Amino acid sequence: MNLFFASDLHGSLPATERVIAEFEKSGIETLVLVGDVLNHGPRNPVPEGYNPPAVAELLNQYADRIIAVRGNCDSEVDQMLLSFPMMTDYVWVLLPTGQRLFVTHGHLYNSAKRPPLKQGDVIVHGHTHIPVAELDGEQFIFNPGSVTFPRNGHAASYGLLENNIIKVVSFEGDTLVETSLS
Template structure:
């Protein structure tokens, strides 16, 4: 199973179009959205190309391929525009060989405040806008970074899971972080 991860679109149409283009090129079956999809949030500037209704329209074309969780900037009003569920605080993906990926935005659960995970699980979250793919103790911590507002001088990025490996990739194609799972 090949998965494509994006987080923190924050209503930016340009970023969303870039994500959808890379998703199409990746051959992934599932687009995992890790929250903060439509709203820019009160602490962030309004991004260039801010157009939440158009972002929703574009994402709705991929409804059958999306798994999404709610971010701290997402609301019930956003859900009214989206044709796929995105109001859950977390979800799970079950992989072959009993591997599990816990999906969340990162404001409730994250690397430092984990839910009950078993040894060998992974937690995938956004929120910090900082890419990460590494083993911490006995779990994988994975963050695809941010498409719209990357931080700490990282480029805009997305994530991939394929053949037992997590990767964070810049839109220029550089691997920013990776780890086996």
């Protein structure tokens, strides 16, 4: 099972267009949106190309291929613009290996505050805007970074799960971090 991850779009149309272009190029069937899809939030500046209705319109074209969770900047009003559900705080994805992905935005659950997980499970979260792909204790931590507001000197990025490898990739094509789930 291969998955494409994007987090913290924050209503930026140019960033969302870049995500969709890379998603299409990847050939992966499922796009996982890890929250903060349409709204920039009160702690962030208005992003370049801020256009939540256009972002929603673009993403709605892929509604049947999207798994999404709610971020701290997402609201019921945002859901009204989207054709796919995104108001849940987390989703579980079962991998063919039996490992589970716990996908959440990161403001409720994160690497420091985990739900009950088994050895080898993966907690996937955004929120910090910092790329992570590592084994931490008995679980893996995976954060695809942010496509709109990268932090700590990192490039704008997205995440991939391919052939049991999780990695974060910059839009320039550089692998920022990666680890094997084996």
